[in-house]
Amino acid sequence: MDDIVATSDRIYRLILNVYPRAFRDEYGEEMAQTMRDQVRDALAERRAFGVTALWLEVLLDTARSAFAEHLKHGSRVSFNRRGLGYGLATAIGFPLALVTFASEHVRSAVAWAGETIGLQTYQSSNQWLHPAIAGPGFVLAGIGLYGLYKRLEIDATPMIATVWIGATLGLYGTADIYLSGEFFGWYAVPAAFVLLTLGLATMGRVALHNKTFGPFSFVPLAVTASGGLWFLVLLVGAGEYRDVMRTSGLLAHVALWFALGALLWADPPGNKDAVRTAKEERQINS
């Protein structure tokens, strides 16, 4: 019986991290104490069924009340909202921008540059996608990445880059298999899963260590949106256009994500301000 109470207590203390820090500091200990009392009574009254029912109730209440506390907590939520906005801009902008690699106009420019310096470059007459799509994509991705870069804490950046690279490889590989049955996916998908798992595990560890989930909230949304758009692009270009996506598009995509990872990892002087900003916000919140 004591084991169940102790285990519940440990789990509930972890769950308490979803509340704003100020609220947690003020009431966390008391909430944990109350939960222990509830578990003890539920066990005595209805044994395992009682504890299960209690946990269901508490989990639902936690989701609802933590959200309410974050809303009432003003500045932290606005920080998350900004993070979400930047993440969404990146997620929508990047796939659109990457379409450029298959855009006839841009490829013409690349081909011209290649010929000028004596290199053989890819030629295609496909003009499905236009710089009018890629242009706004670059702008959106630029705004999104700049915002994320300025707001992310150093601890968070390597694993976020890992998650994105892994997700990108996985999504690209999966879509490619689906559309063309090419061999590429056989190594891309397992690699993506490994990267993604490592990234998520690291993300969880850092989030728990920092006792904050704020900067990470954009990741699932951004990855999902990014994947959806990529899939759409692949479906649209499933004809002759597919070859371009599979070669230069893939390489460019992966290279860009690695560049992003390196950029975020590099800890240039400007990012010190970003760290301070995030810490200041946390202090204001508390």
Place this chain on the structure above:
Amino acid sequence: MTRDQNPQDFLPLSESVFQIMLSLVGEDRHGYGIMKEVKARTEGRLSLAPGTLYGAIKRLKQQGLIAEVEEKVDPELGSERRRYYTLTVPGQRVMRAEAARVADLARQAAAKDLLPGWSQVAGLA
């Protein structure tokens, strides 16, 4: 609640808040004590979980309607010290105002025969 504030400014109270404050009428209680009292009085219809309870306690404290009194041991629950809460004087005024408001609503409903057997209670017979 400041001296200038009218109890009516806080009305209507949500059911959770009303029940939490009602549990503190006449007796100081700790968080789990409030939970148990509310559950027993409402015959299990209203079960407060920790998130809702302490969210409400935080706001009621900020509004000056309840206050912490002391930390002490509840012998029924072991040797841990617990923070007790009490209803403040402004809190009592707000509760009286809310009770009067609810009673008035009940009277109006009884006058329309929506509450069988309440006519005598409401003095309408």
